[in-house]
Amino acid sequence: xxxxxxxxxxxxxxxxxxxxxxxxxxxxxxxxxxxxxxxxxxxxxxxxxxxxxxxxxxxxxxxxxxxxxxxxxxxxxxxxxxxxxxxxxxxxxxxxxxxxxxxxxxxxxxxxxxxxxxxxxxxxxxxxxxxxxxxxxxxxxxxxxxxxxxxxxxxxxxxxxxxxxxxxxxxxxxxxxxxxxxxxxxxxxxxxxxxxxxxxxxxxxxxxxxxxxxxxxxxxxxxxxxxxxxxxxxxxxxxxxxxxxxxxxxxxxxxxxxxxxxxxxxxxxxxxxxxxxxxxxxxxxxxxxxxxxxxxxxxxxxxxxxxxxxxxxxxxxxxxxxxxxxxxxxxxxxxxxxxxxxxxxxxxxxxxxxxxxxxxxxxxxxxxxxxxxxxxxxxxxxxxxxxxxxxxxxxxxxxxxxxxxxxxxxxxxxxxxxxxxxxxxxxxxxxxxxxxxxxxxxxxxxxxxxxxxxxxxxxxxxxxxxxxxxxxxxxxxxxxxxx
Amino acid sequence: xxxxxxxxxxxxxxxxxxxxxxxxxxxxxxxxxxxxxxxxxxxxxxxxxxxxxxxxxxxxxxxxxxxxxxxxxxxxxxxxxxxxxxxxxxxxxxxxxxxxxxxxxxxxxxxxxxxxxxxxxxxxxxxxxxxxxxxxxxxxxxxxxxxxxxxxxxxxxxxxxxxxxxxxxxxxxxxxxxxxxxxxxxxxxxxxxxxxxxxxxxxxxxxxxxxxxxxxxxxxxxxxxxxxxxxxxxxxxxxxxxxxxxxxxxxxxxxxxxxxxxxxxxxxxxxxxxxxxxxxxxxxxxxxxxxxxxxxxxxxxxxxxxxxxxxxxxxxxxxxxxxxxxxxxxxxxxxxxxxxxxxxxxxxxxxxxxxxxxxxxxxxxxxxxxxxxxxxxxxxxxxxxxxxxxxxxxxxx
Numbered sequence: 029x030x031x032x033x034x035x036x037x038x039x040x041x042x043x044x045x046x047x048x049x050x051x052x053x054x055x056x057x058x059x060x061x062x063x064x065x066x067x068x069x070x071x072x073x074x075x076x077x078x079x080x081x082x083x084x085x086x087x088x089x090x091x092x093x094x095x096x097x098x099x100x101x102x103x104x105x106x107x108x109x110x111x112x113x114x115x116x117x118x119x120x121x122x123x124x125x126x127x128x129x130x131x132x133x134x135x136x137x138x139x140x141x142x143x144x145x146x147x148x149x150x151x152x153x154x155x156x157x158x159x160x161x162x163x164x165x166x167x168x169x170x171x172x173x174x175x176x177x178x179x180x181x182x183x184x185x186x187x188x189x190x191x192x193x194x195x196x197x198x199x200x201x202x203x204x205x206x207x208x209x210x211x212x213x214x215x216x217x218x219x220x221x222x223x224x225x226x227x228x229x230x231x232x233x234x235x236x237x238x239x240x241x242x243x244x245x246x247x248x249x250x251x252x253x254x255x256x257x258x259x260x261x262x263x264x265x266x267x268x269x270x271x272x273x274x275x276x277x278x279x280x281x282x283x284x285x286x287x288x289x290x291x292x293x294x295x296x297x298x299x300x301x302x303x304x305x306x307x308x309x310x311x312x313x314x315x316x317x318x319x320x321x322x323x324x325x326x327x328x329x330x331x332x333x334x335x336x337x338x339x340x341x342x343x344x345x346x347x348x349x350x351x352x353x354x355x356x357x358x359x360x361x362x363x364x365x366x367x368x369x370x371x372x373x374x375x376x377x378x379x380x381x382x383x384x385x386x387x388x389x390x391x392x393x394x395x396x397x398x399x400x401x402x403x404x405x406x407x408x409x410x411x412x413x414x415x416x417x418x419x420x421x422x423x424x425x426x427x428x429x430x431x432x433x434x435x436x437x438x439x440x441x442x443x444x445x446x447x448x449x450x451x452x453x454x455x456x457x458x459x460x461x462x463x464x465x466x467x468x469x470x471x472x473x474x475x476x477x478x479x480x481x482x483x484x485x486x487x488x489x490x491x492x493x494x495x496x497x498x499x500x501x502x503x504x505x506x507x508x509x510x511x
Numbered sequence: 512x513x514x515x516x517x518x519x520x521x522x523x524x525x526x527x528x529x530x531x532x533x534x535x536x537x538x539x540x541x542x543x544x545x546x547x548x549x550x551x552x553x554x555x556x557x558x559x560x561x562x563x564x565x566x567x568x569x570x571x572x573x574x575x576x577x578x579x580x581x582x583x584x585x586x587x588x589x590x591x592x593x594x595x596x597x598x599x600x601x602x603x604x605x606x607x608x609x610x611x612x613x614x615x616x617x618x619x620x621x622x623x624x625x626x627x628x629x630x631x632x633x634x635x636x637x638x639x640x641x642x643x644x645x646x647x648x649x650x651x652x653x654x655x656x657x658x659x660x661x662x663x664x665x666x667x668x669x670x671x672x673x674x675x676x677x678x679x680x681x682x683x684x685x686x687x688x689x690x691x692x693x694x695x696x697x698x699x700x701x702x703x704x705x706x707x708x709x710x711x712x713x714x715x716x717x718x719x720x721x722x723x724x725x726x727x728x729x730x731x732x733x734x735x736x737x738x739x740x741x742x743x744x745x746x747x748x749x750x751x752x753x754x755x756x757x758x759x760x761x762x763x764x765x766x767x768x769x770x771x772x773x774x775x776x777x778x779x780x781x782x783x784x785x786x787x788x789x790x791x792x793x794x795x796x797x798x799x800x801x802x803x804x805x806x807x808x809x810x811x812x813x814x815x816x817x818x819x820x821x822x823x824x825x826x827x828x829x830x831x832x833x834x835x836x837x838x839x840x841x842x843x844x845x846x847x848x849x850x851x852x853x854x855x856x857x858x859x860x861x862x863x864x865x866x867x868x869x870x871x872x873x874x875x876x877x878x879x880x881x882x883x884x885x886x887x888x889x890x891x892x893x894x895x896x897x898x899x900x901x902x903x904x905x906x907x908x
Contacts, residue, residue, distance in 0.1 A: 053701040066724060078697050093763070099729045114728020165867075182824075184865070187842035192819040197748055198759040198826025202815075204834050206750060206757075208679030211669070216750055216757050216828045219678045220664040226722040230689035235864050237696035238515040238540050242869055244703060245518055250868035258845055259863040261834055263685040265577035270561045271831040272846075272858050273573060278561075278831060283656055283677055286560055291656060293665070293674040300738060302675060304660035365651045372657035374675055376666040377730040377737050380720060385648040391717055392731070407731040409724070412717035413694035414643065416624065417709035418701045472735045479671065481735045488734025 044081055044124050044435060051419040052079025057240065060085060060142055061123060062130075063152035065094050065195070067225040067256065068180040069119040071232035072150055076122030077411050077420055083142065084120055088127030088430055088458025092116055093195075096467040101403050103475070105466040111401050111428040118408050118426075121395055125427025126436050127458045130161045134456045139163060141441050143171050148236055152180040155190055165251040174249040176239045180232060184255030194256060196222035203260025208267060212282040227263055228256045289337035290316075290344040293374065296357040300482060303352050303360045305371040312369055313337065319367045320351040376482065381407060381492060389414070394494060395425035405494045430459030514541025515869040519699065521607045522547055522598075523582065524589075527556040528681050529639045529715060530611040531578040532688025537607075537695065538581035539862070539871060545605075545887060546579065546878065547598065550586040550908060553880040554579075563854050570853045570879055579877035580849070580859065585888065586881035586908045589620055593907040598622075599630055600892055606702075607635040607695050614644045624710050634708040635698040639691045643714035653715075658683040662719030667726055671739045686722075687715035741795075746802035750828060756811035759826035760802065760818075769821040774805045851876040884908060 048055035057080040061072035069084070076082040086092075095110040106112050129135040140163070143149060149168060151158055158164045158179070165177045179185060182194025197218050200206050205224070210217030235252045243249055261268065267278045283304070285291050290313075291306040307313050310333055317326030325347060331337050337344060352360050357373035364371035375383060381392055393410040397403035403425075411420060433452070437443040443451075451457045472484035489495035519542040523534040531546075531554070538544035548554050552569070559574040560567075588594040602608065608627070610617060617623060617636075627634055638644055641653035648661075659665045659677035669676035677683075694711035702708055720727075729735040745751050747760050762770045762779075771779050778784075778801060806814065811827050818825035827833075834840060835858075847861045862871035888894045888908070902908050 050704070053697045053704070056704070070724075074693070097725070099725060099732045099735070101732050103733050103735075114732040115724035118724045118728060183839055184843055187839045189819070189839040193822075193824040194826065195761060195824050197750075198761055198824055201750060201757070201759045201826040201828040204829050204831060205678065205682075206759075206828050207830050210676065210679075211673070214670075215752070217669070217676065218750060218759075219668040219676050220722060221667065221725060223678065223682070223722065227685070227689060230686075230693060231863055233693045234536060234540075234689070234696065235866070237693065237700065238869075239866065240700065241518070241696065241703075242515040246513075248868050250866055252864055252866050254864040255843065257839065258843065258861075261840070261845065261860055262863045263682060264680055264831070265860045266561065266574045267680060267831045268834060268860050269573040269577050269857070271835050273563050273854070274561065274565065276561070278679075280679060283674065285654060285656055288654070291654075293656070293660065295674070302660070302665075304656045304665070306654045306656050308654070365648075368652065370652040370654050370657050372653065372660035374660045374665050375663055377663055377723065377726050380663045380723075380727070381730055385642060385646040386717070386720070388646045389643060389714070389717070391720065392727075403732075406728070409721050409727050410717075412690045412714050412721050413697075414645075414712040415694070415698060415701070415709055416711070417705075417707055418698065420697075472733055475735055479741050481729070482738040483736045485734040485736070488730065491734075492731060494731070 044432070044439060045424075048079060048081070049419045051417070053415075053418045053420070054078045054080040057081070057148065058083070058146040059148045059150060060139070060146050061150055063150055063180065064092055065152075065225070066115065066119055066222060067228040068150055068152040068232055069116075070226070070229040071236070073119045073121050073123065074229070074233050074411065075236065077422055079419065082123040083126055083436060084123040084427060085126045085128050085130075085139070086429055087129055089129070089461045091461055091464055098467070100469075103471050104469050106402060107466065108401070108428065108460055109466045110460065112403055114406075116426065117397075117403070117406075120426035121408055122423045123427055124436060125429055125431040126433055127430030127460065129456055129458070130163065132456050134451065134454075136161050136163060138437070138441070138456070140171050143168050143175060145440065146172070147176060147240070149175060149177045150180070150232065150236070151177070154181060154193055155185050169249070172249075174243055174247055176236065176243060176249045176252070178232060178235060178239075178252040178254060180228065180254045180256065182255070183257045185253045196225060199224040199256055199260060203257055204264050204267070205260055208264060208278060208280060210280040210282070212280055212284070214280070216280065224256055224260045228254065228259045231259045287334065289334060289341055290348060292345055294345070294349045294352040296352050296360060297355055298357065301357040302374040303357050303371060304374060305348070305364060305369060307337070307369065310334065315367045316364070316369050319363055319369065320348070322347065322351070378485070393422045395422050397425040398428060398431060401428055407492055407494060428459070430457065433457050433459065513869065514872070515866060517541040519543065519606045520545070520604060521609060521695070522601055522605045523609050525609050525611040525639065526554045527559065527611075528574070528578065528684035529687035530609050530691065531556055532685050533637070533639060533691030533695070534582065534609050535578050535580060536688065536692040539873070541869065544582040545601070545883070546582050546584045547587050547601070548584055548880060550588055550881070550906070553584070553586065557880070568853075576851070576854070576857070576877045577859070580873055581875050582878055583875070583883035583887065584878035584881055585884050588907050591905070591907050593902060593905070595620060595622070597888070597892070597902075597907070601887075602627065602630050602634060604891075605631065605634060606699060607637060609637045609639070609691060609695065611639045614638070614640060614649050628708065632708055633702050633706060635695055635702060636708070636710045637691050637695045637698070637713065638710065639687045639713045639715065641715050643717065644712040655681050655683045658715050658719060662716050663723050663726065664719050667723075667737055667739060669739055670742055675739060683715050683719055686718040687713060690715075690718040746799045746806065751803060751806050753806045753809050753811050753814055757828035758806065758811055758814050759828070760806070761824045761826075763824070766822050770823055773817060773821055773823065774802065776801050776805065847873050849873050849876045852879060881908070
């Protein structure tokens with residue numbers, strides 16, 4: 029059945045989910061999100077927090093590479109596990125979900141119709157893929173001359189490595205970050221979680237906002253080619269210059285900061301509890317010694333100046349550990365901050381959710397998922413910026429695959445429900461793969477036993493305040509019904 | 512040449528790394544960034560090591576050099592009423608003001624939100640601080656290390672049983688800079704729509720905490736408290752040693768055949784290795800026993816190239832020297848030469864993305880302190896040379 033393009037719908041009347049708050053900065057912007065994993069999807073999720081209408085387009089028969097890793101609600105993947113992944117649901121918040129097969133010419137046509145009424149396309153395929161669909165920048169520009177298209181890839185769309193993919197830890201190493209991270213006496217070490225993804229996320233948001241500003245001024249769109257590799261290199265610029273100008277290859281310094289002593293992370297009383305502190309001035313050193321009840325040390329001429337302290341760090345570290353090991357980490361943090369010393373407890377994921385400062389700022393925000401997913405209401409990472417006037421927040425939960433197929437095709441493209449059914453039957457649109465086995469469920473208890481987790485709270489929903497008011501109706505997720 | 516943000520003027524009161532990186536991002540895309548530095552020594556970032564030729568010179572900090580491209584510099588003493596007056600004149604011409612003072616500092620200078628709105632109703636004020644403008648910790652002291660500790664990132668880093676780790680260099684500050692640039696540009700878009708300026712509040716702690724997608728939902732989805740990883744299972748998805756350095760191996764299900772062929776490990780075809788989830792436990796140890804000896808036979812770049820040519824998305828631990836000599840970065844024109852008044856020609860790291868209509872360019876090196884006082888105070892604001900000399904004598908600039 030041929031896809032029949034609809035009559036042109038003026039943009040304002042085509043807003044999904046009704047009229048947008050005008051106080052949301054990007055309320056008049058529509059983004060097509062054709063991306064995978066974390067970096068680019070998160071950028072589009074943040075554009076959604078800023079008010080854009082974001083349509084997430086995925087191939088209905090493919091499962092995201094990150095999906096099998098979870099985390100899943102209570103460790104249970106469920107049948108449609110790809111809709112129940114905490115990390116993916118964080119980055120895809122706020123979006124509308126379209127399961128669309130771009131390899132099918134009718135799918136590509138639907139995409140073209142959406143481009144006509146969109147402002148930005150963000151894609152993260154390897155180099156030739158959008159061209160193979162007939163949807164590269166030159167093609168999209170013919171459809172909508174002022175379209176802004178951003179392509180995100182590991183190494184960029186040109187150069188000897190441009191056909192190669194890249195992922196998280198591997199990219200972090202290639203960008204030079206890993207060589208510079210780790211214990212002073214240890215090997216290069218990955219830190220945190222897929223760092224290169226996030227600096228790329230933010231770079232994509234900056235690039236899209238900049239292109240929007242330029243288009244507003246000139247009426248011109250453009251193509252943006254983002255290289256995750258180059259983004260990563262940009263945050264170690266001073267080390268690159270140290271080699272270029274001084275010929276020096278910097279290396280790892282653990283937790284030391286230049287020009288500060290003492291500076292490190294010290295064990296506290298509880299299991300795996302730590303406090304980080306750093307002293308920049310001689311006055312701060314005296315304050316630290318006073319708090320520790322070691323005023324003599326504060327007067328000791330061996331440690332009076334930074335230059336001296338830098339040479340005596342093992343003795344200083346031993347003295348500090350002796351003190352911190354008798355105290356809980358929050359306690360040490362309070363004592364030191366009250367005394368004017370820069371100190372911070374090493375906080376874990378539970379502590380962050382419950383921390384009074386982050387709670388008062390509302391950093392974690394709730395979103396309620398559609399009942400079919402069985403996820404319920406969960407807290408998600410919000411945004412690290414607060415706008416005194418703009419309406420910026422998570423507006424809805426991440427969509428299940430194809431959750432909004434009917435809504436998008438009927439409301440934005442003027443398809444009839446019959447047309448939508450036909451397209452579904454013919455595999456042009458869909459709501460998920462049919463025969464993909466769920467990964468095995470791993471209970472929280474087992475994670476702790478394997479030392480892949482520290483502990484778990486079975487009553488975490490009460491602790492967080494996201495409990496199901498009707499616990500007897502707990503779902504594991506239902507198989508999709510025809511929509 | 513017109514760049515994406517050529518229509519914007521950004522005043523920059525920030526110092527050291529986070530704020531200057533934010534305004535570098537804006538300046539590199541064409542914004543007219545004016546650093547306003549306190550005399551006599553200016554931005555404390557000018558004293559950050561390493562220095563060119565290890566000579567502690569106010570023009571020689573390589574951190575400052577890197578972070579302050581595409582900016583101009585004026586000096587102003589904001590502790591004097593005349594200094595505030597001149598700043599007010601500049602604010603009237605600006606689209607955004609970026610600062611990283613302790614919360615309340617601007618208000619103490621008579622420049623709280625209401626005052627700024629009076630001076631320039633469309634002005635966007637971007638504040639970048641360790642914990643944000645509000646909340647019980649907003650007046651706490653922090654450095655890079657403290658921010659890492661309180662962000663949650665440290666709790667999952669480093670080896671079990673040993674102290675947790677931060678990233679190298681100053682990543683928390685860079686993350687804050689990214690946050691500031693996003694917030695500034697979004698607030699300026701809001702201004703285009705409504706005519707209204709506003710105050711955007713960026714927290715470095717929250718920027719870092721924003722990176723914990725899996726770790727955060729481990730707790731909010733399942734009540735699991737995450738910590739450092741066990742050390743086994745380094746042959747896949749972690750840093751692994753090879754002959755002359757380190758690589759990061761990856762094995763996707765759809766490329767298992769290529770992986771097995773490249774390393775000669777038919778054992779990996781067996782089902783027990785297929786649905787490997789998480790790390791640690793016996794699977795990690797067995798993989799390491801199979802693969803680490805094989806990696807050890809390869810030089811890092813040979814292995815990186817051989818793997819990637821077969822669609823195996825390996826990474827390679829590169830040093831700053833490796834990046835400076837990298838053929839991919841060379842081909843992308845990543846390093847660009849810049850003429851600096853005292854250091855001569857210096858190859859700088861360049862653009863992270865390419866824009867087809869508004870290419871990135873490095874138009875100015877990092878400025879000398881107060882280099883543009885005459886240009887801005889005299890030519891733009893209309894002060895005479897004599898007035899400027901008087902203000903300088905009075906310690907106003």
